[in-house]
Amino acid sequence: MCDPLPPPTRSEVLDVRELVLVEAPPLRLSAEERTARDRAWEQAVRRNPTFFDGPVVACTGTSWDGPGRLVVRWTRTTYRHYALRSVPGTTVPTGSLSVSVLQPTPDRRLLVGRMSPATATPGRWQPPGGSVEPRPDGRPLGTADLQREAARELVEETGVRAAPEELKLWAVTHRPYGSIGVLFLAPALPRALLCERFAALPPERELVEIAFVGSPAEVARLAGPRAEYLDAALHRYASR
8 A cells, every 4th residue: 555755845865775666647737837837937047048948757746665665656747847836826746856876985975066056056065966857768767767867967977987786776855846866875985086086077067066074064064055855864874
């Protein structure tokens, strides 16, 4: 018997040992919702012209199917869909599905990066990661696809290459709007090597700087906003 997860009021970290990804039908919007969405999207693009309406995976619901086994229902859409979050009274699901990588060092610090001003979350500190995109061949998503997405984000944002199978499912974040973030743990690497790989990236990158943190107190000393789930994830990591 599945136990649905209601959208949380703040980010939480869930102990998930297995993911079940189920494709849901396309989202149905009324004519009024489509008009409101498009208007909100156009306003967002005017504020930040780097936004693009590419393919993306939205989360339409989650439920438990036994201890540690989380069912995530997803559907294909584009980034424009998330503009509905700014439309009052909308009832269409606007949760996102993303992946992030916890990249540790041998001294149990985690790499975090500060997002570029050109991104949707300028100045925010967070682990490397990004939104999940649907497979271009139209096939359903599986956990292996999320591992590949996470490995791609890791190398693009930090210069660190990891084989997808080296990234282990570690936890899942459950965030406002019903968004789901899948956290993968990478093999530990020396801090000097991580800094070297990041420094070799071209100037046009999503992360403008990196830092290494081992506790919520260290995160609090970073200048600027941070991902809501970061403190909880660090607490969980430090306690293991």
